[in-house]
Amino acid sequence: MSQNKTIQFEHLGLIDYKEAWDYQDKLFTGILDMKARNRHAAPEAQEVTPNYLLFCSHPHVYTLGKSGHESNLLINEEGLKAKGATFYKINRGGDITYHGPGQIVGYPILDLDNFFTDIHKYLRFLEESIILTLKDYGIEAGRIPGLTGVWLDHVEQKNPRKICAMGVKCSRWVTMHGFAFNINTDLDYFNNIVPCGITDKQVTSLAKELGHELPMAEVEEKLKGHLANLFEASITKD
Secondary structure, eight states: OOOOOEEEEEEEEEOOHHHHHHHHHHHHHHHHHHHHHHHTSOGGGOOOOOOEEEEEEOSSEEEEOTTOOGGGBOSOHHHHHHHTOEEEEOSSSSOEEEEOTTEEEEEEEOBGGGTOSOHHHHHHHHHHHHHHHHHHTTOOOEEETTEEEEEESOSSOSSOEEEEEEEEEEETTEEEEEEEEESSOOGGGGGGBOGGGOSSOEEOOHHHHHTSOOOHHHHHHHHHHHHHHHTTOEEEEO
């Protein structure tokens, strides 16, 4: 069966975290079901699996991955209410992070059989798309060994700070969850957690680094272009 290099893009806007999670799960499960049918179908009857890319932002929310520790959430239920925030334990990798307005939250729901079956390469490509987008704005960013995500001051590490967090789930080479890229984010909300369980490093945003807010749509278009190039894919709107 031929590989499908087309990624269907959808912008969900500002959407409740659980609603977006349910929608992701619906698309994710649909691809898995299709792959299960294909295993029992003749080659000429096999379906071509789709790929999706969702962009959105969420009302204030903290999410805790499977390998995380709830002690890294530093406020109780009353504190969450006072902050207008919610909290979810979810089925991605990684520890705790924050999502809120002013972030680009990206959920690639891809059948990696259409691209390459290497989850580490997949994560590096997500990171590279962010690194290249930051380069478009004159900001040098990169990786810190052993720490997933995208960092500034990643070489000398005198003041390393994370600008993009990542956490994914992958089953039968189908991905879900993704990344949270801080653009015009209110960074005060990170003070209520130990971000990603890391105690000795800071969090930043593109607006903080540049000293002014950015048009979200402009950054999103640059990011989509880099993702398309890295995955050698075409990204189309429904």
